[in-house]
Amino acid sequence: MSEAQHGRFLNEVYDDRVVKAFVLATITWGLIAFTVGLIAALQLAYWPLNLNLEWLTFGRIRPLHTNAAIFAFAGNAIFAGIYHSSQRLLKKRMFNDFLSWTHFWGWQTIIVAAAITLPLGFTQSKEYAELEWPIDIAITVIWVVFAVNFFGTLIQRREKHMYVAIWFYISTIITVAVLHIVNSLEIPVGMLQSYPIWAGIQDALVQWWYGHNAVAFFLTTPFLGLMYYYIPKASGRPIYSYRLSIIHFWALVFIYIWAGPHHLLNTALPDWAQTLGMVFSLMLWAPSWGGMINGLLTLRGAWHLLRTVPIIKFLIVAVTFYGMSTFEGPLLSIKSVSSLAHYTDWIIGHVHGGALGWNGFLTIGMLYYLVPKLWNRKLYSVKLATTHFWTGFTGVLLYYISMWAAGITQGLMWQAIDSKGQLVYPDFVQTVTEIVPLYWVRATGGLLFITGFCMMIFNLWKTIQAAPKEEFVEHVTEPIHPKDGVSLDNGHRKLEGMVVVFSVLAFLAIAVGSVIEIYPTLSIHKYIDNQAMVEPWTPLEQAGRDIYVKEGCYNCHSQMIRKLPFDVLRFGKSSTIEESMYDRPFQWGSKRTGPDLARVGGKYPHLWHFRHMNNPRAMVDGSIMPSYPWLEHKKTDFYSLRKKFSVMQMLGVPYSNETVADADKIAEEQAKTLATALSEEIKASGGAIPQNLEQMQIVALIAYLQSLGQKGINK
């Protein structure tokens, strides 16, 4: 018969090599990310594991862990899933092989760069956006490569309609680009240092608009896309309700972008922004659970698969954890709940319920599905996969429950006020030592999770080893039917056929919330109370501040006293917007493993800080803070201060031209004065005075710490 009668046939060979590469990268980086996390967990349980080595302290290890988990493990998993499923859903090989491999190697290079620079202390201190400006530029370039490759494939696709998974991928690519670029607007002051153009409250709002939506558009939407593809694939059943998925997608994309301010509840952020964040966070509950139900009910009538197929176990439990996390998230966004939970380990538990339970298990389920498919070989051991499931599951539960208990315990201890109106636990360290046993439980949970992951590595390794030697290439022969099927002429049907219009609409959905939230904050300095203005940091204080940022102090110390009675009782007057108006980057923090430092200035003598930084246990019994002995013999970088101050001046900080021109000299003079005073205190206490003390980092850091909360013009 003639070709015309039967249509033409498509001979397409999908590019699975790059998918394999991403799969292997996911496994490798996953193991590293989890192991670094375990080290960080153990450091909190047992402080000597900081080893007194600057590049191994918690403040530098923790950002390494979060970045590796999010961008290396989850990132590569997303790319593997997107490259694998998109080619099949669009019936088209990836647009360009060169772009695919540029994407792969570019991303791995970025990860290596992060793994080197973060332990060395090159950081912007903005959570999950710590990487410095050259790496930020590289991320942007590689993301554009990914976008061109993906949209190129979309435009050349042979399937007219875009399945729901594709919509989630589109929104991911667009939104992550917007988030990354806006939050990374920074001015370099050195090869690996920069200051954000945003200051104080602006920086805080932009950062948590980014931070929350990194969760939304890096850890949620792409994984939902994977869910909508791999659960039907693994169970052989279509998604429960395609209609629900439409509502799920648009509601989620529209609402998620507004929720960022819930990270800043009860802070100096204006109330309207807090309320907005809280309301939209509560609204998120509905689409999130719509999506969860859609995933779970896909198994309706086939629940036996949950018992027998380990892949299904992982995928379905992942979706359940998604449901739990997205129930807990809105709960934590209620102002009164946040006043208990914020800054505690409850948040760490919440995050790991999502990261290990949802992202981790979904990725693992996907890997168990993909490796046998890609290497054309049955899984080595189903039994081992089941053991992996139960080991990992126990690990996540231990993690979650211990951090829940730790967070609520500590939160209640912070709040406890006796009948005389005094704090029941005035010593912060008491509230820390109380929960250290739970840190051991958490580390055990993490260890179990890693043990399970190693079982998977062994299992997949054996599978790959036994795979046929000649490379398996999936060869698909299908009729080309770009316009067959049901008519395309109305509503969403038409929309699903139009990549550009669809993408623009998705962009608009996220842009509306972003603009309404961020725009008023940009002009907030106009409203600052002149009576409450503060003076900017002196050159030496700024040098000390840069050391504070470099050492990652923000990982455990906030600088934001909330408008809550127990916060004010413990740390002093609540923080104001004005107090951080020149802070680049802002240091409000998100966790209090140690006390708030917003008003620590003048609270202790210089000598106290000097001895405390050398060995915190000498001053605070039971402290779990790492020691920082190197601050006494590493020199402060005075030379770069002129450059830094000219950038600050350009960004609108009211420094005089003289201050900028002589920044280094002014700093050295202040250092000399401080070092002299400190030397006398050391001599009086009978301690040894380090040589050239005035040049050392400890002096700059003390200058900064002593100025915290002391900069008000009309105190």
Add this chain to the structure above:
Amino acid sequence: MKQEALSAFQYGSISSIAMILFMVVFVGFIYFAYSQRNKEFFEEMSQLPLNEEKKYEPR
């Protein structure tokens, strides 16, 4: 300061228009998703990931 920052939102009609607009869009999506006309189409769409491996042999 709060009042001034909020002033942009004090035009009651803007909030109401936004509210109505959002509701209309939302109801529109629900109507579209659940209208009977599209039922068959959605069923076919939900089969997309499952159909892909169906091999067609050219005759």
